[in-house]
Amino acid sequence: MDSAPTRRLGLVTVDGSRWAFWLGFGRPWADGAASLIRRARAHYTGQMISASQDALCEEACVHPEAVRRAREALPDAECVDHASAFLKLVADPTRLKILSALNTGELCVCDLSLVVGISESAMSHQLRLLRTGRVVTFRKEGRVAYYSLLDHHVTTLIGSALEHARES
Numbered sequence: 825m826d827s828a829p830t831r832r833l834g835l836v837t838v839d840g841s842r843w844a845f846w847l848g849f850g851r852p853w854a855d856g857a858a859s860l861i862r863r864a865r866a867h868y869t870g871q872m873i874s875a876s877q878d879a880l881c882e883e884a885c886v887h888p889e890a891v892r893r894a895r896e897a898l899p900d901a902e903c904v905d906h907a908s909a910f911l912k913l914v915a916d917p918t919r920l921k922i923l924s925a926l927n928t929g930e931l932c933v934c935d936l937s938l939v940v941g942i943s944e945s946a947m948s949h950q951l952r953l954l955r956t957g958r959v960v961t962f963r964k965e966g967r968v969a970y971y972s973l974l975d976h977h978v979t980t981l982i983g984s985a986l987e988h989a990r991e992s
Contacts, residue, residue, distance in 0.1 A: 913957040914981070918942065919950055923973065923982045926960065930972040 899907070914923060918940065925931060925939045937947040951971060954960040959978055962971045973979050 910957060910959070913953065913959060914978075914985075918946075919954060920982075920985075922947070922950055922954065923959065923978070924986060926971060926973050927979060927982050927986075930970045932968050932970050934968075936971065 914920060921940045922936060925936060931939070933944055933947055933951065936951075937944045940947065942950075951960060951962070955962065959974055960971050961974045962969050964970075973982070
């Protein structure tokens, strides 16, 4: 077996028709064969093939100018790490609900708890994580803490993510 696991295309006959399905790392992704069947007749070759073979170029052709532009556009490792941590932080469903609520405007902890449907203690924990990750900011007015999204980058990201999800 290769050093890196690959998905493999398996073949099955169902009701006299040949169908292909993906195997995950040497074992089926799901419990039953019926759930694995995919409409992949175009990929049928009569043998097991690596899934990555379909994605490779058929001709060894490098476009130096395109490669140069792409390399110049790559952010440095630290930037990639920060962006990755940021995306992981906002990917949590509870935190995404919080950010979606804050996308409408500033809210206090009590109101956020009611909107999202979690306890104030749980809300405070989530907000602490979002503050540490520089996603939200807050201000205190007496004994009440009001939260808002940190800047327009966060507002744009949350709005775009939710819009994209609604289009699916």
